Amino acid sequence: MTTLAPAADPAAARAAFRAGLAVPSSGWAPGHTQANLVVLPRDWAWDMLLFGQRNPQPVPLLDVTDAGSWETVLAPGADLRTDLPRYRVWRDGELADEPTDVTDTWTEDLVAFLIGCSFSFETALLDAGVPVRNIEQGRNVSMYRTDRECRPAGRLSGPLVSMRPVPGHLVATAVQVTARMPQVHGAPVHVGSPAALGIADLARPDFGDPVELADGDVPVFWACGVTPQAALMASRPPFAITHAPGHMFVTDVPDAVYRQP
Numbered sequence: 001m002t003t004l005a006p007a008a009d010p011a012a013a014r015a016a017f018r019a020g021l022a023v024p025s026s027g028w029a030p031g032h033t034q035a036n037l038v039v040l041p042r043d044w045a046w047d048m049l050l051f052g053q054r055n056p057q058p059v060p061l062l063d064v065t066d067a068g069s070w071e072t073v074l075a076p077g078a079d080l081r082t083d084l085p086r087y088r089v090w091r092d093g094e095l096a097d098e099p100t101d102v103t104d105t106w107t108e109d110l111v112a113f114l115i116g117c118s119f120s121f122e123t124a125l126l127d128a129g130v131p132v133r134n135i136e137q138g139r140n141v142s143m144y145r146t147d148r149e150c151r152p153a154g155r156l157s158g159p160l161v162s163m164r165p166v167p168g169h170l171v172a173t174a175v176q177v178t179a180r181m182p183q184v185h186g187a188p189v190h191v192g193s194p195a196a197l198g199i200a201d202l203a204r205p206d207f208g209d210p211v212e213l214a215d216g217d218v219p220v221f222w223a224c225g226v227t228p229q230a231a232l233m234a235s236r237p238p239f240a241i242t243h244a245p246g247h248m249f250v251t252d253v254p255d256a257v258y259r260q261p
Contacts, residue, residue: 093236
């Protein structure tokens with residue numbers, strides 16, 4: 001499919017994804033909150049809810065649906081089965097498919113969790129004069145496994161971060177801007193050496209694309225909403241649906257709603 005310019009309107013973005021456009025959603029509908037998606041059988045919903053409560057930085061819960069529902073208050077009229085650019089379907093902890101529509105696999109037993117996404121603070125960074133290299137380079141954000149474990153909850157646990165290169169003289173600004181948005185991961189968890197997180201090579205992310213550092217850039221790491229996917233791979237539920245890394249649900253909620261004064 002021909003690549004389209006990112007839509008500025010959330011409904012238009014969702015319509016493009018519903019029509020089959022499968023691209024990372026970074027830069028789409030700037031100024032509107034994007035969300036990670038995790039969908040699990042009702043039997044696993046308590047574990048996921050507890051995992052989010054115990055780990056609010058990597059798993060900030062924005063909405064939880066009723067069992068069987070594919071609708072969310074974050075975007076009335078949207079369809080969680082069709083309106084993301086790409087999904088992942090998991091069976092017994094193994095990736096089984098990466099479709100652009102999960103209508104055929106959605107059942108009345110499924111509970112959907114919408115989780116805050118760091119794409120939501122990219123507009124705030126740009127407004128503050130902090131460049132967002134993954135948008136500049138037309139790439140998905142880089143995501144890495146770390147040696148820092150989340151607090152386990154029931155059958156779930158897992159460690160992940162996202163990384164954005166930030167010019168050294170703007171790191172303090174990036175920290176201040178994102179700290180005001182705790183419901184979309186908040187302030188960085190680490191600045192500087194990737195080895196301190198157990199990351200061996202920035203050029204080889206576990207998810208997403210490698211993003212190049214410009215001269216004077218410093219790697220800055222934030223908690224990552226793909227953490228639940230690592231947890232699902234480890235705990236192996238019989239069935240799950242998630243967003244594909246970087247392919248988020250675009251909501252109607254302005255980022256400012258989640259921005260503290």
